[in-house]
Amino acid sequence: EPEVTQTPSHQVTQMGQEVILRCVPISNHLYFYWYRQILGQKVEFLVSFYNNEISEKSEIFDDQFSVERPDGSNFTLKIRSTKLEDSAMYFCASGRTGGDQPQHFGDGTRLSIL
Amino acid sequence: QKEVEQDPGPLSVPEGAIVSLNCTYSNSAFQYFMWYRQYSRKGPELLMYTYSSGNKEDGRFTAQVDKSSKYISLFIRDSQPSDSATYLCAMITFGGSQGNLIFGKGTKLSVKP
Numbered sequence: 001e002p003e004v005t006q007t008p009s010h011q012v013t014q015m016g017q018e019v020i021l022r023c024v025p026i027s028n029h030l031y032f033y034w035y036r037q038i039l040g041q042k043v044e045f046l047v048s049f050y051n052n053e054i055s056e057k058s059e060i061f062d063d064q065f066s067v068e069r070p071d072g073s074n075f076t077l078k079i080r081s082t083k084l085e086d087s088a089m090y091f092c093a094s095g096r097t098g099g100d101q102p103q104h105f106g107d108g109t110r111l112s113i114l
Numbered sequence: 115q116k117e118v119e120q121d122p123g124p125l126s127v128p129e130g131a132i133v134s135l136n137c138t139y140s141n142s143a144f145q146y147f148m149w150y151r152q153y154s155r156k157g158p159e160l161l162m163y164t165y166s167s168g169n170k171e172d173g174r175f176t177a178q179v180d181k182s183s184k185y186i187s188l189f190i191r192d193s194q195p196s197d198s199a200t201y202l203c204a205m206i207t208f209g210g211s212q213g214n215l216i217f218g219k220g221t222k223l224s225v226k227p
Binding site for chain 1 (some may be wrong): 147148150155156158159160163165189202204214215216217218219220
């Protein structure tokens with residue numbers, strides 16, 4: 001069964017450094033998402049992406065964050081200058097269409113900021 | 115008032131029991147409802163996806179939606195130790211929004227052999 005894959009599974013970074021999280025969505029999906037889950041808290045929406053542009057973003061997704069689909073298969077989340085509070089699990093998801101189709105998640109990247 | 119409320123548990127049941135997991139929500143614009151299962155250190159895995167009020171069955175799992183009461187449930191029959199995980203409800207509004215699933219906090223379930 002097709003799945004969303006994310007790399008790396010764990011990323012350790014010094015505060016202030018840039019980090020790029022990578023995702024390969026399911027191949028025939030057109031909508032891509034990033035969510036995060038701080039330890040012990042809810043899964044929270046960050047951003048949705050369709051047709052090579054951001055469709056929607058949350059308050060969390062400030063100027064330090066950016067997303068890109070550099071080629072036909074990868075979808076990346078960049079955090080420009082990491083903060084301690086960016087430590088979380090980051091999940092990529094994809095969906096065949098927009099809100100009326102379910103989103104399928106990868107296993108996440110655990111980001112640890114030191 | 116939080117948009118989606120879910121009792122975090124933990125919930126512990128013996129193998130073979132029927133499990134009932136619930137979420138309430140406040141936003142009547144939510145139209146699509148999902149249940150995800152999340153094992154430790156893994157991503158949410160889609161279990162059930164529903165739109166209409168009523169029941170939807172898939173194997174040992176039944177999802178129930180009551181839009182008039184803003185209440186959704188997931189029932190697990192003949193629960194197995196492999197069902198031990200955190201169960202997340204999630205919902206989304208219809209149209210307009212391109213994403214933005216709203217999750218409950220998750221209920222941690224433990225099924226004892």
